[in-house]
Each structure stands twice: as C-alpha cells, then as structure tokens.
Amino acid sequence: MLKILKYSFIDLARSRWTYVYLLFYLALGFVLLFLNNDLGKGIITIMNVIIILVPLISTIFGVMYYYNSAEFTELLLAMPINRPLIFIGQYLGVAISLSISLVLGLGIPFLIYGLSQSAAIWDFSLLLLIGSALSFIFTGLAFNLAMRNDHKIKGFSYAILLWLFLAVIYDGIFLMLLIVMEDYPLDVFALIATAVNPIDLSRILVLLKLDISALMGYTGAVFKSFAGTLPGMLVASGMLFLWTAIPILGIFRKSRRKDF
Amino acid sequence: MVCAGCNYAKIGTAVDAADPFDTVLVAKGEYLEHGIKITKPLCLIGENYPKVNGEFKGEIITIFADSVTVDGLFLVNVGTSYTVDYAALRLVRCKYFDIKNLVLERLFFGIYLEKANHGRIFHNKIIGNAKDEYNSGNGIHLWYSHNIVVERNIIQKVRDGIYLEFSDSVSIRNNHSRENLRYGLHFMFSNNDSYTNNIFDNNGAGVAVMFSKFIVMTNNVFKNNWGSTSYGLLLKEIYDAEISNNRFIKNTTGINIEGSNRINYTGNHFESNGWAIKVLGACYANVFTQNNFINNSFDLSYNSKLNDNRFEGNYWSSYSGYDLDRDGIGDVPYRPVKLFSYIANRTPESIVLLRSLFMDIIDFSEKVSPVFTPDNLVDPYPRMKAIK
Amino acid sequence: MIAIKDLNKTFGKNQVLSNLNLEINEQGVFAILGPNGSGKSTLIKSLLGLCIPDSGEIQFKGESVLKKHHYRNNIQYLPQIAKFPGNLKVKELIAMIKDLRKGAIRYEEIIEKFALEESLNKKLHALSGGTRQKINLLLCFMFDGDLIILDEPTTGLDPKATVYLKQLIREEKDKGKTILITSHIMQFVEEISDELVYLLEGHIYFRGTPDSLKQKAETRDFEEAIASLTEQD
Numbered sequence: 001m002l003k004i005l006k007y008s009f010i011d012l013a014r015s016r017w018t019y020v021y022l023l024f025y026l027a028l029g030f031v032l033l034f035l036n037n038d039l040g041k042g043i044i045t046i047m048n049v050i051i052i053l054v055p056l057i058s059t060i061f062g063v064m065y066y067y068n069s070a071e072f073t074e075l076l077l078a079m080p081i082n083r084p085l086i087f088i089g090q091y092l093g094v095a096i097s098l099s100i101s102l103v104l105g106l107g108i109p110f111l112i113y114g115l116s117q118s119a120a121i122w123d124f125s126l127l128l129l130i131g132s133a134l135s136f137i138f139t140g141l142a143f144n145l146a147m148r149n150d151h152k153i154k155g156f157s158y159a160i161l162l163w164l165f166l167a168v169i170y171d172g173i174f175l176m177l178l179i180v181m182e183d184y185p186l187d188v189f190a191l192i193a194t195a196v197n198p199i200d201l202s203r204i205l206v207l208l209k210l211d212i213s214a215l216m217g218y219t220g221a222v223f224k225s226f227a228g229t230l231p232g233m234l235v236a237s238g239m240l241f242l243w244t245a246i247p248i249l250g251i252f253r254k255s256r257r258k259d260f
Numbered sequence: 261m262v263c264a265g266c267n268y269a270k271i272g273t274a275v276d277a278a279d280p281f282d283t284v285l286v287a288k289g290e291y292l293e294h295g296i297k298i299t300k301p302l303c304l305i306g307e308n309y310p311k312v313n314g315e316f317k318g319e320i321i322t323i324f325a326d327s328v329t330v331d332g333l334f335l336v337n338v339g340t341s342y343t344v345d346y347a348a349l350r351l352v353r354c355k356y357f358d359i360k361n362l363v364l365e366r367l368f369f370g371i372y373l374e375k376a377n378h379g380r381i382f383h384n385k386i387i388g389n390a391k392d393e394y395n396s397g398n399g400i401h402l403w404y405s406h407n408i409v410v411e412r413n414i415i416q417k418v419r420d421g422i423y424l425e426f427s428d429s430v431s432i433r434n435n436h437s438r439e440n441l442r443y444g445l446h447f448m449f450s451n452n453d454s455y456t457n458n459i460f461d462n463n464g465a466g467v468a469v470m471f472s473k474f475i476v477m478t479n480n481v482f483k484n485n486w487g488s489t490s491y492g493l494l495l496k497e498i499y500d501a502e503i504s505n506n507r508f509i510k511n512t513t514g515i516n517i518e519g520s521n522r523i524n525y526t527g528n529h530f531e532s533n534g535w536a537i538k539v540l541g542a543c544y545a546n547v548f549t550q551n552n553f554i555n556n557s558f559d560l561s562y563n564s565k566l567n568d569n570r571f572e573g574n575y576w577s578s579y580s581g582y583d584l585d586r587d588g589i590g591d592v593p594y595r596p597v598k599l600f601s602y603i604a605n606r607t608p609e610s611i612v613l614l615r616s617l618f619m620d621i622i623d624f625s626e627k628v629s630p631v632f633t634p635d636n637l638v639d640p641y642p643r644m645k646a647i648k
Numbered sequence: 649m650i651a652i653k654d655l656n657k658t659f660g661k662n663q664v665l666s667n668l669n670l671e672i673n674e675q676g677v678f679a680i681l682g683p684n685g686s687g688k689s690t691l692i693k694s695l696l697g698l699c700i701p702d703s704g705e706i707q708f709k710g711e712s713v714l715k716k717h718h719y720r721n722n723i724q725y726l727p728q729i730a731k732f733p734g735n736l737k738v739k740e741l742i743a744m745i746k747d748l749r750k751g752a753i754r755y756e757e758i759i760e761k762f763a764l765e766e767s768l769n770k771k772l773h774a775l776s777g778g779t780r781q782k783i784n785l786l787l788c789f790m791f792d793g794d795l796i797i798l799d800e801p802t803t804g805l806d807p808k809a810t811v812y813l814k815q816l817i818r819e820e821k822d823k824g825k826t827i828l829i830t831s832h833i834m835q836f837v838e839e840i841s842d843e844l845v846y847l848l849e850g851h852i853y854f855r856g857t858p859d860s861l862k863q864k865a866e867t868r869d870f871e872e873a874i875a876s877l878t879e880q881d
Contacts (some may be wrong), residue, residue, distance in 0.1 A: 003748055052617050071731030077698050077748050080720035172619035175610055182607045190609040231723050259699040
C-alpha cells in the first residue's frame with residue numbers, strides 16, 4: 001500500500017491542480033494577513049474557507065482523481081496487490097496531498113507573519129487540523145461515490161449534491177426543525193444534529209475558540225457541559241474520526257466487490 | 261497605642277478611652293474583637309496591617325461620628341446573618357471620613373455606608389468568598405450616601421463589587437472589580453454619578469445601572485462576563501447618560517439596553533463579544549457614533565421592528581462595502597442587525613448554526629430586503645478603518 | 649492449472665456467464681473465442697480477479713483465487729486496451745511496475761526487439777497506439793509466470809512486431825507455460841493456438857483443436873469454420 005501511496009503522490013505532485021490548490025491557499029493566506037492586518041478577522045475568513053471550501057474542493061478533487069486514475073487503477077488491479085489496498089492507497093494519496101496543500105498554503109503565510117509567537121497559534125493549529133480532517137472525510141466520501149458510479153457525470157453530480165446537502169441544506173432543515181419545535185427542549189437534539197454533520201461539527205469546534213462568548217450565552221446545560229470540556233472535545237474528535245473511518249470502510253467493502 | 265503588652269490590649273477600649281481628634285495606633289498582631297464603635301472624630305491607624313478577627317460574631321467596626329479616618333487594618337471573619345447586614349466596617353450618618361488601605365477578607369458586607377456623605381474610600385482590598393447570592397454581601401455598599409469618592413479599590417468574589425442605592429454625586433475611579441457573583445458595580449435609583457477608568461472582569465455582569473439618571477461612564481473596561489444572563493453593562497430605565505471610550509471585550513452581551521433613552525454612546529470599543537449591543541423594549545433617541553465593532557458574533561440585536569436610535573460613523577469589522585471616493589467612509593450603508601440575531605433571540609438553540617453558510621445566505625437575503633428587522637436601522641456612514 | 653466450476657456472472661439483467669465450467673491442465677496456447685458479448689473478457693477478468701463472480705469457483709494450481717491476490721504473481725496479463733497514466737514517462741512506468749511487482753527478468757531484450765529505446769523518455773500520452781501496445785506487451789512479457797493471458801495482443805502492431813510477438817509466445821510455450829489468448833485475427837489464432845475454447849452466451853460451446861473444428865465444420869477455411877459455429881445456433 002505504501003508503494004501505491006507513493007505513486008499516487010508522485011502522480012499528484014505532477015498534477016497542476018495540486019499546485020493550483022496550494023497557490024490558492026498561499027494567496028488567500030497572504031492576502032488575508034497583509035491586506036487586513038487583523039489576525040482575528042483573518043481567522044474568521046479562514047474558518048469560512050475551511051468549513052465550506054475544503055469539503056467542496058476535497059469532494060471534487062477526490063471524484064476527479066478517481067476517474068482520472070482509472071487507467072492506473074486497472075494497471076494495478078492485474079498486479080499481485082491486494083485490491084482494497086490499491087484504493088486505500090490512492091485515497092490516502094489524495095487526502096494527504098490535499099491536507100499538505102492546506103497546511104502549507106495557510107501555514108507559510110501565517111508563519112512569515114509571525115504567528116508562532118502569538119497566542120493564536122493553538123487556535124490556528126486547531127483550524128488546520130480540522131481542515132485536514134475534513135479533507136480526509138470528504139475525499140473518502142467522494143471515492144465512495146465515484147466507486148459506486150462508473151458514469152463520470154453521475155458521480156460528479158452526486159458528489160456536488162452531497163456537499164450541498166451537508167454544507168447548506170442540512171442546516172436549513174435543521175433550523176426549520178428548531179423553529180417548528182421551539183416550544184420543546186431542543187438542547188440534546190441541537191447537539192446531536194450538530195455532531196452528526198461533519199461540517200457543522202467542525203464549525204462548532206472552531207466557534208468554541210472564536211465565538212465562545214456568544215455560545216456561552218446559550219442556556220442549554222447539556223450544551224455547556226459539552227462545549228469546551230475534555231469529554232466534549234473527545235466526543236467531537238470521536239465523531240470526526242468516525243466520519244473518516246466510515247468512508248474508508250466503504251472503500252474497503254466496495255473494492256472487494258467492484259468489477260472492472 | 262494598642263498592642264498586646266501596651267496599656268490597651270484591645271482596640272475597643274483604646275477607642276473608647278481616646279479623646280476626640282486623637283490618633284489610635286494599632287501595632288502588628290492579632291486582635292479578637294468585634295463591635296468596635298467609634299463615636300467621636302478619630303484617626304484609627306494600623307501599623308503593618310494588624311489583624312482584627314471578628315470570629316464571625318458580627319460587625320467589626322461601626323462609625324457614628326464625623327471626620328473619622330481608618331487606615332491600614334486587616335479585617336477578617338465578619339459575621340453572617342440572614343437578618344442583619346453585618347459589615348466589616350459600617351459608617352452611619354457621618355461626614356468627612358477617609359477609609360483607606362484596608363484589607364478585608366472572609367466578609368459578609370465589606371464597607372457599608374449608611375447615609376454617610378462627603379467621604380473617601382481609597383485603596384482598599386476586599387476579598388470575599390461568596391458562593392451563593394442569598395448569603396453573601398456587597399464589597400462597598402452605599403445607601404443614601406452622597407458626594408463620595410471610591411478610588412483605587414480592588415474588590416473580588418463578593419455579591420456586588422460596589423453597590424449604590426439612592427446615592428448621588430458619587431465618583432468611582434480606578435477600581436478593579438472582578439469575579440463577583442452578581443455585578444461588578446450596581447446602581448439603583450442613583451443620579452449624577454460617574455465612574456471612570458475602572459476594570460470589570462469576569463463578573464456575573466460587569467455593571468448594572470438601573471433606574472438612574474445622568475450617569476457618566478467613561479474609560480472603563482468590561483471583559484469576560486460570560487453566561488446566559490451575563491452582560492458587560494446592563495442598562496435598565498436609564499436616561500440622559502453618557503457612555504464613552506469604554507472597552508467591551510469578550511462579553512456574552514456587551515451592553516444590554518432596556519427602556520433607556522437619550523444616551524450617547526461614543527468612542528466605545530466592542531471586540532469579540534457575543535452580542536455587542538442588545539436592545540430590548542422601547543429605547544428612544546439614543547445616538548451611537550464613532551464606536552468600533554470588531555469581531556463580535558453579532559453587532560446589534562433588536563427584538564422589535566421599530567427603531568428610533570441613530571447609528572452614524574461607526575466602524576464595523578463585518579462591513580463589506582467599498583469606499584470609491586476614498587474619504588474613509590464606506591459608500592454603502594451598513595445594516596448592523598442580522599436576521600440570525602433575530603432568530604437566535606427567538607430560538608436560542610439556533611446559535612449552534614452561527615457562521616454557517618446557510619445562515620450567511622439568509623442573512624444576505626434579509627440584508628437585501630428586510631422583513632424581520634427594522635428597515636431604517638442603518639449606519640449611513642460606516643467607517644472603513646477602526647478608530648484608534 | 650485452471651479449474652473453473654459453475655461460474656455465474658450477471659451485469660444488471662444481463663447474464664454474461666452462466667454455469668461455465670472449464671478446466672485447462674495442459675501446457676500450450678489456448679485461444680478463447682466467441683462473438684462480441686459472449687463473455688470472453690469477463691471470463692479472463694474473473695480469472696484475474698478483476699471481476700467478482702456471483703457464484704462458482706475458480707482455482708489456479710489447485711487453490712481458489714477468489715479474494716486472493718498473491719496468485720497473480722504467477723500470471724502475466726496483457727489487457728485489451730493499453731491504459732496507462734498519461735503523465736508518466738515510459739521508463740518511469742517501467743520502473744514503477746518493476747517496483748510494484750518483483751521478478752521482472754527480460755525487459756531489456758524486449759525493449760531492443762520492439763525498438764522502444766527512443767520512446768523511453770517520452771510521456772505515455774504522446775505515444776502512438778502501436779507503441780503503446782508494445783509497451784503493454786513489454787509489461788506483460790518482462791515477468792515470468794506459469795500462466796500468460798493475452799487479450800487481443802496483436803492490436804495496432806506492425807508486421808515486424810507481430811512476428812516478434814509470435815516468437816515470444818512460442819518461446820514461452822516452449823518453457824512449458826499455459827497461454828490464454830483472445831483475438832479477432834483468425835489467421836493469428838489458427839497459426840498460434842493448440843486448442844480452441846469457443847464461448848457462446850456465457851458457456852463453452854465448443855472445445856477442441858483447430859483441426860477438429862475444421863473437420864466438424866467440414867471446411868478447409870478456419871475463419872469460415874468459426875463463423876459456422878455461430879450460424880448453427
């Protein structure tokens with residue numbers, strides 16, 4: 001598998017999209033920091049980017065890579081290599097390279113800016129960590145969709161729909177439910193609904209650092225015992241881990257059954 | 261002179277024996293005393309902070325006379341009662357007093373002024389251990405007391421740091437009030453007072469001003485007041501006040517305004533608050549100018565569609581307009597009230613959707629055509645840069 | 649060497665292989681023939697583990713191959729269409745394959761015979777179809793396995809290369825290997841194969857030597873004989 005990972009990596013390192021992605025983050029980081037001069041505001045913008053764009057880009061990139069490397073995959077499939085490992089290797093190649101682009105692209109401007117001395121370094125590291133987790137989650141989901149749809153356009157459409165659902169529609173439904181049921185205690189429901197969607201969960205994890213003062217105004221006792229406490233962080237990390245593990249498992253299962 | 265081996269081993273007997281305008285010096289040591297009564301003009305001075313231990317039996321010192329100075333004592337273990345407000349030091353109907361350099365610990369009420377006027381409370385340190393509101397007292401308590409200066413005191417972990425009721429012309433300067441259960445500073449029915457250069461940190465709420473007129477609030481810092489009913493500054497039925505050059509940082513609500521009219525908010529700095537300003541009920545003719553609103557989750561929230569207040573020339577960090585004529589004023593008006601703040605008021609749980617793409621989208625649509633928020637509530641001249 | 653029992657495979661509603669049984673124990677060249685959609689490719693892919701059969705059993709050298717991968721070390725496979733990652737150079741591709749699968753022995757010789765030296769530094773997407781097929785053959789024949797599977801090996805080859813391909817096949821056969829071939833070039837099949845396996849509608853319709861087929865069809869022409877197999881149906 002490490003060899004597959006290595007060649008996926010080499011392949012991606014030649015792909016111009018990897019550099020577009022890296023340059024995009026570099027540009028974003030520099031623009032935010034040097035035109036804005038306000039670290040707090042910069043971090044808020046970066047949070048929006050990470051919560052919304054990272055899943056979108058990971059999804060598209062994952063689907064694209066899967067379809068584009070079909071030839072490579074077929075070449076490998078006839079080799080004495082365990083089938084799931086081929087796909088897991090490719091998946092890891094994409095997810096890791098996306099994460100590296102993100103961390104380098106945003107990290108370099110912030111390091112140059114002198115973030116390492118500032119107190120924001122932990123918040124910022126958390127952001128990058130969450131961004132990487134989202135890269136893994138959405139690349140995995142994209143691979144699953146692509147593996148289940150041999151038709152490229154179909155696979156792409158499903159992937160975009162999935163992103164749209166988790167990034168926007170889910171929250172819309174969530175809000176409507178909250179408003180419709182506002183007479184009932186919604187504490188636990190709100191918490192579970194948030195934890196179930198990886199985008200919402202990541203957002204809340206960042207908000208706990210950025211908007212803690214507003215979140216603390218919320219009366220829910222369950223929420224308070226969750227927010228910012230160690231068990232809360234553990235549950236949240238557990239959920240993100242689960243969201244990473246399930247797509248990987250899906251890749252495993254599908255790769256054992258798929259025909260080429 | 262009072263000490264263990266002196267003529268007077270007790271402060272009480274020394275005070276009783278002193279002539280008016282004498283000075284009673286208390287040497288270093290521990291004195292198990294309470295119920296010391298000062299009924300004549302006197303200087304009571306401790307050397308190297310002698311410890312006066314009230315053994316939780318009641319009030320330690322009570323002053324009934326004018327022109328009394330108390331300086332440099334360490335008062336501990338005030339009695340707690342549900343019927344009598346025991347204080348470490350109480351002043352009753354006296355004038356021209358000077359209470360300074362005291363250290364108070366394990367107290368019920370700290371310094372209690374009862375119809376005492378024209379005095380100074382200077383450089384005292386009051387450290388309580390309050391856990392519940394019902395059985396704790398206030399650090400500095402003013403009741404029907406006018407023309408007082410409260411300066412450079414440190415007050416922490418009591419119920420209200422400084423409490424004023426029916427007390428006018430009081431000046432509160434350079435105090436540090438923190439970790440108090442209820443309010444850092446609390447005004448009730450008190451007029452023409454001012455407080456400046458104070459720091460209110462991590463209280464139940466920073467400052468509560470209720471049913472008072474002509475209060476001047478300048479250069480104070482309100483920070484870290486977190487919780488569902490926590491405010492940096494709570495205004496209730498306040499008229500004709502001046503609130504300028506204060507800093508509100510990391511409060512759940514920076515200023516909570518209820519039924520308050522004709523107040524000028526100028527040059528204040530709101531940063532990283534949940535709600536910078538929350539306006540509830542009818543508030544008329546308030547003017548907000550030259551304030552900075554930076555990285556607050558919500559800059560402003562209204563619970564009604566009516567607006568009679570003016571917002572002009574403030575800096576809003578979430579303003580996304582442009583300035584083509586480069587005069588430092590954005591060319592497009594800014595709408596500080598978001599639809600989401602309205603929703604979050606109605607359904608508090610929805611706060612978990614803060615900064616989600618969906619909320620940004622509906623906020624944007626509300627911005628384009630306001631339905632739920634006051635449509636005349638705009639800052640027509642938003643600044644492009646924060647005011648230094 | 650190969651034992652296939654009751655193999656079934658459907659794609660959607662289309663039953664491609666139905667209860668197919670095939671046993672090949674001899675050495676030599678076996679041509680797998682049949683009209684389009686008869687299941688040739690599916691059969692080969694099942695054997696290689698590229699397709700997962702619905703039911704049935706495939707054994708290679710006495711051991712089931714389903715869900716295994718090590719047995720592929722012993723198989724040399726030439727895919728029908730030469731698909732390569734386009735942004736790799738030829739020599740990088742060769743290096744990669746050699747890295748992924750140990751035991752490459754005779755690539756230098758094949759490179760020389762196919763005159764591939766000049767192409768080594770070119771990117772794969774810049775190559776002509778014939779050259780790609782040569783690379784494809786190189787990647788297949790540079791290994792040493794007991795079973796060789798060639799899916800349309802002659803596609804796009806010039807006569808010189810075809811001659812060398814036949815030579816390669818004969819050399820491998822002489823080493824005592826089993827070779828499975830599919831091809832639409834009947835002349836090539838007739839020339840090279842020892843035995844025919846004719847698939848029709850998912851099962852084996854005819855099996856025998858080219859001569860026995862010609863006898864059966866009562867014709868001297870091999871292509872006609874093959875065609876007549878379908879007509880009888």
